[in-house]
Amino acid sequence: MAGRRVFHLHLVSDATGETLNAVARAACAQYEDVRAIEHVYALVRGPKQLERALGEIEEAPGMVMFTMVNDDLRAKLEKRCLELEVPCISVLDPAINALGSYLGREISHKPGGQHIMDxxxxxxxxxxxxxxxxxxxxxxxxxxxxxxxxxxxxxxxxxxxxxxxxxxxxxxxxxxxxxxxxxxxxxxxxxxxxxxxxxxxxxxxxxxxxxxxxxxxxxxxxxxxxxxxxxxxxxxxxxxxxxxxxxxxxxxxxxxxxxxxxxxxxxxxxxxx
Known part of the structure; x- marks a missing residue:
């Protein structure tokens, strides 16, 4: 398509990334004249995995969307994105915060909690x-x-x-x-x-x-x-x-x-x- 905008979209998750991928694609589907080049990083639960993701984000700057509950990893990701001047969005924060406020409970900080073998x-x-x-x-x-x-x-x-x-x-x-x-x-x-x-x-x-x-x-x-x-x-x-x-x-x-x-x-x- 002529004039179509192509951009890099980095999806960083501490679980399988299924939820994040679904949200990202639903959002991108609302823009007919764009195409996202997806970079997917699943099971990012330690500094080594995060460093790999950050290296690729630096090589191909673009929007970053993430689902991570570890505060240290989140802070490092958000800090580096700020330095690179790329947007960094936690897609679940609004829903989690609203639910926590309604229930009067603290979150468990357990990655991939929806995938437990119950x-x-x-x-x-x-x-x-x-x-x-x-x-x-x-x-x-x-x-x-x-x-x-x-x-x-x-x-x-x-x-x-x-x-x-x-x-x-x-x-x-x-x-x-x-x-x-x-x-x-x-x-x-x-x-x-x-x-x-x-x-x-x-x-x-x-x-x-x-x-x-x-x-x-x-x-x-x-x-x-x-x-x-x-x-x-x-x-x-x-x-x-x-x-x-x-x-x-x-x-x-x-x-x-x-x-x-x-x-x-x-x-x-x-x-x-």
């Missing part, structure tokens, strides 16, 4: 194992143990959405809608899971499917990418969802994260009903 952590592992075992219609015998079941035609992002949900502790299975192949009987008898139908615009599906075939070096034209056949698949899917009273999510213009967020909203509503 019951919630093991629940996420169990959810991920369940999801991988029930991908693409596998192991239908215990579908009723799922929290969420996603149903959809090929290339409606069922698998990546389920994996994202599993990382949030949701046991998610997915069932493909394939022409002339019946759905597993267990899907009709499942009572516990929230069953959601995924759809997409036929033109978008054809585009994604063509790219998939190209990646497999498959050039033969089939019903898989035929306009009329794909439109019929989508129409059949919509009728199926309507007949069963399943909520529908159109994934045409949604990212995986947005689709998962919509699923979580429906799941929370069901659980609270």
């Amino acid at each position: 019951q919630e952590y093991f629940d996420r592992i169990a959810a991920l194992n369940f999801t991988m075992a029930h991908d693409d219609g596998q192991s239908p015998g215990d579908l009723d143990e799922a929290d969420v079941i996603l149903v959809g035609v090929s290339r409606t992002s069922k698998t990546p959405t389920c994996i994202y949900l599993a990382n949030r502790g949701i046991k998610a299975a997915n069932i493909p809608l394939v022409p002339d192949i019946p759905l597993p009987a267990e899907l009709e008898t499942a009572k516990k899971p929230l069953i959601i139908g995924l759809v997409a615009n036929p033109e978008r599906l054809i585009q994604i499917r063509r790219n998939r075939l190209l990646s497999l070096n498959e050039k033969t034209e089939t019903d898989y990418v035929d306009r009329a056949a794909v439109a019929a698949e989508v129409a059949h899917a919509r009728k199926l969802y309507s007949r069963n009273g399943w909520p529908v999510i159109d994934v045409t213009r949604r990212s995986i994260e947005e689709t998962a967020a919509a699923v979580l909203n429906l799941y929370t509503r069901k659980e609270n009903a």
